[in-house]
Amino acid sequence: MTLGTFVRKNRPRWQRLETMLAFIETRGPRRTDRPFLRELTSLYRASTGDLAFAQTHYRGTTVLLFLQQLVGRAHNQIYRPHRLSFRVIDDFFRQEIPQAVRAHLQAVTWSAIIFLMGVALGLSAVQFDERAASIILPSSMLDSIYSGHMWTDSFFSVYPGPVAPTKLFTGNISVALVAFAGGLSFGLITAWILFLNGFMLGVVFKLCADYGLLGGMLSFVAGHGVLEISSIIVSGGAGFVLANALLNPGSYSRSDAMASQGRSAVRMALACVPALVTAACIEAFISPSHFPVWFKVALGLTMGALLWAYLLLTGRKAALQG
Amino acid sequence: MNSSTSLPSARKTELELPEEIDLQVEVANVGSRTLAILIDLTLGGLVLLVVYCLGMLFAHNVADDWLTRFSSNALTMLLILLVFGFQWIYFNLFEWIWNGQTPGKRMLHLRVIKIDGSPVSGIDVLLRNLSRPIDTLGPMGLNGLFMIFVSRKAQRLGDVMAGTLVIHETAIDWSIFDQIEGPAASSGTSITAPAIRLTSAQWELLHRYLNRRNQLQVEVRERLALSLYEQLKPLAKGTDLELSPLPSEDWLVELARRT
Numbered sequence: 001m002t003l004g005t006f007v008r009k010n011r012p013r014w015q016r017l018e019t020m021l022a023f024i025e026t027r028g029p030r031r032t033d034r035p036f037l038r039e040l041t042s043l044y045r046a047s048t049g050d051l052a053f054a055q056t057h058y059r060g061t062t063v064l065l066f067l068q069q070l071v072g073r074a075h076n077q078i079y080r081p082h083r084l085s086f087r088v089i090d091d092f093f094r095q096e097i098p099q100a101v102r103a104h105l106q107a108v109t110w111s112a113i114i115f116l117m118g119v120a121l122g123l124s125a126v127q128f129d130e131r132a133a134s135i136i137l138p139s140s141m142l143d144s145i146y147s148g149h150m151w152t153d154s155f156f157s158v159y160p161g162p163v164a165p166t167k168l169f170t171g172n173i174s175v176a177l178v179a180f181a182g183g184l185s186f187g188l189i190t191a192w193i194l195f196l197n198g199f200m201l202g203v204v205f206k207l208c209a210d211y212g213l214l215g216g217m218l219s220f221v222a223g224h225g226v227l228e229i230s231s232i233i234v235s236g237g238a239g240f241v242l243a244n245a246l247l248n249p250g251s252y253s254r255s256d257a258m259a260s261q262g263r264s265a266v267r268m269a270l271a272c273v274p275a276l277v278t279a280a281c282i283e284a285f286i287s288p289s290h291f292p293v294w295f296k297v298a299l300g301l302t303m304g305a306l307l308w309a310y311l312l313l314t315g316r317k318a319a320l321q322g
Numbered sequence: 323m324n325s326s327t328s329l330p331s332a333r334k335t336e337l338e339l340p341e342e343i344d345l346q347v348e349v350a351n352v353g354s355r356t357l358a359i360l361i362d363l364t365l366g367g368l369v370l371l372v373v374y375c376l377g378m379l380f381a382h383n384v385a386d387d388w389l390t391r392f393s394s395n396a397l398t399m400l401l402i403l404l405v406f407g408f409q410w411i412y413f414n415l416f417e418w419i420w421n422g423q424t425p426g427k428r429m430l431h432l433r434v435i436k437i438d439g440s441p442v443s444g445i446d447v448l449l450r451n452l453s454r455p456i457d458t459l460g461p462m463g464l465n466g467l468f469m470i471f472v473s474r475k476a477q478r479l480g481d482v483m484a485g486t487l488v489i490h491e492t493a494i495d496w497s498i499f500d501q502i503e504g505p506a507a508s509s510g511t512s513i514t515a516p517a518i519r520l521t522s523a524q525w526e527l528l529h530r531y532l533n534r535r536n537q538l539q540v541e542v543r544e545r546l547a548l549s550l551y552e553q554l555k556p557l558a559k560g561t562d563l564e565l566s567p568l569p570s571e572d573w574l575v576e577l578a579r580r581t
Contacts, residue, residue, distance in 0.1 A: 003522040007499040025421065060523030062530070066494045068347060076421070076441040166399045170406035177410060177452055184456040184479050242483070255482045262449050262483040269452065 003058055010050050014070055017043040021070075024077050044074040092267075095315035100267035101234060102312060104241050108268075111194055111236035115229070118195040122202020130210070133203050136196075145207055150216045156288045169280030172228060173273055176235035180269035183242025190239030197232055215293075223287045223296040226304030227279035231272035234311070238268035275307050349476045350432045350488040352467060359458065361426030366408040373400060409459075413451040418444055422486075431491045437475070446484040453480035498529040518557055518580050528554065528578055535571070547571040 001009075020040050024032060032040075051067040058064050101108065125132040133142060141151040156164055175193060182189030208217040242258065242265050249257035282303070286296065377397035384390055416424040422434035422442045434442050434450070457466035457478045466478040475487045520528065531550055535543050551570035554577060558564045563580070566573060 003525060004499045004501070007496075011496070011499075058522040060521075061526045062492055062494045063526070065348065065492045069491055072347070072435070076435075163395050163399045163402070166402050170402055174406070174409070178455045181453045181456045184453055184483070189456070258483045259485045263445060266445065266449050266452060270448075 013046055017047055021073050047071050097267045097271045098311050098314040100264035103264055107240040108234055108237035110240055111233045114191055114194045115198040115233055118198020119202040122199040123206045126203050126206035133207050136200055136203055145211050152220055152288055165280040165284035168283050169277045172276045176231055176272040179235045180238040183239035186246055187240055187243030190236050194236045219293045219296055220287050222300045224279040224283040226300045227275050230307055231275045235269045235272045238265040241265040347489045350490045352470050354430050355488060358426035358430050358432055361429055362424050365425055370404055414447050417447045432488055434486050434488050437485045437487055442486055446486055449484035450480040450486050495530050495533055498533050520581050532578055550574060
């Protein structure tokens with residue numbers, strides 16, 4: 001059979017399959033009925049036959065490429081993964097995210113250790129030489145601390161109303177996600193981000209303590225700090241999971257190890273998104289306000305406890321059963 | 323190289339389907355992937371610019387002081403969200419709802435698929451796009467370029483992690499199959515000339531060229547004719563076409579009539 005005859009004879013079938021695929025791709029499989037699906041699968045089988053024929057007889061033609069992609073598209077529809085539903089989202093947040101975190105507590109611990117090392121070094125750097133602070137803090141912030149004022153006052157007068165939380169959560173989520181992706185740099189970027197954030201916290205604390213601002217500082221940080229620090233540590237842990245897959249793939253190839261570990265790691269990183277949005281709202285509306293300190297501390301501790309209870313306890317029963 | 327002649331040399335990779343058929347797909351090259359990203363960046367930039375200009379116009383033209391302050395706040399917030407959304411949501415959202423395509427990829431006929439040929443799921447899309455800070459954005463883009471260049475399946479790190487690859491979907495010219503080929507077509511013109519056998523790939527290549535040549539620029543048209551002429555000339559060995567003095571394009575027309 002010449003190529004022209006082959007095409008003229010079978011093209012109506014391919015066109016029918018194409019229109020059916022276009023329908024199912026835009027409307028989704030729910031909108032189809034039984035005869036439609038039966039026709040789709042029989043057309044798919046017939047087209048795989050055409051593809052096999054073309055592979056033996058028409059190598060190197062665009063018709064072959066076309067058939068490959070048509071069959072691929074049909075294959076996509078027939079073997080497609082679950083579509084998004086409430087159940088899928090519910091499972092994702094109630095089971096998959098906490099299970100991923102629990103499976104990688106060691107990486108989270110390493111992440112916390114590096115963060116705390118940053119804090120310790122920040123504290124001792126300022127203790128040793130106060131000018132160390134100027135390496136990492138902007139001069140406007142330093143000026144306000146030296147003159148005995150909280151720098152946060154100026155931040156919230158520059159970014160009033162709903163702008164402040166937007167700026168805070170977009171910035172923090174970006175940092176958390178880069179800490180996750182940084183795992184691909186063998187964990188170097190992840191470690192650097194964790195260390196830098198810890199270092200900054202240490203420097204600010206020591207400096208505020210030296211200039212009599214410790215009370216103001218604590219009252220500002222208490223409400224949102226636990227959530228923010230926990231989030232960066234968990235997403236840093238996600239980065240280390242990736243780094244570990246790259247460095248110690250075990251009996252897998254590096255790419256297979258990355259593919260399987262990446263799936264848990266991205267779930268860990270996504271745990272931070274709701275936590276950081278909450279933290280940003282607290283930081284913008286409650287932390288700079290004149291609520292009593294005990295309220296902010298209680299709020300911060302409750303939020304932190306809720307986050308860790310979620311990560312460590314949710315979905316245990318299902319995991320045991322499942 | 324023009325796509326119609328470079329077809330056999332494009333980088334391809336084998337996929338395996340459950341039906342035990344090997345699916346050979348054309349992997350997208352560095353150039354088209356970079357261009358797709360540039361198109362997406364341009365789109366994002368344009369949206370940002372339009373929102374910024376409209377917002378500024380609005381903020382400067384309202385007399386009320388309170389409204390001015392409110393609108394400039396809303397604008398700042400909107401801009402922050404847009405930048406954030408472009409960086410973290412745009413690629414994820416489009417590749418997820420458009421089955422592996424962003425506007426840039428759709429324009430260049432690129433698509434992200436799983437390494438076994440199946441469609442990408444939400445998690446795959448997240449994995450390959452959340453890793454962009456390490457292998458696409460800014461100076462890190464060099465890392466991605468390098469990976470695409472050396473990897474057999476043109477995967478950057480994010481693709482390896484997600485188990486995905488980016489393919490190029492080829493357009494096809496159906497009109498070349500409408501004519502009846504073979505001796506029946508040429509029987510009226512030259513009865514004495516012996517038929518020349520082409521493989522189906524050569525036949526298709528020849529007819530794709532003949533069909534398209536009127537839309538090509540003169541130099542491109544001549545260059546392609548010459549390159550095809552050189553490729554197909556050995557087939558005419560032993561026939562009167564071998565020594566024919568026709569210019570390459572007419573020679574190709576003549577060849578098409580005898581197959």
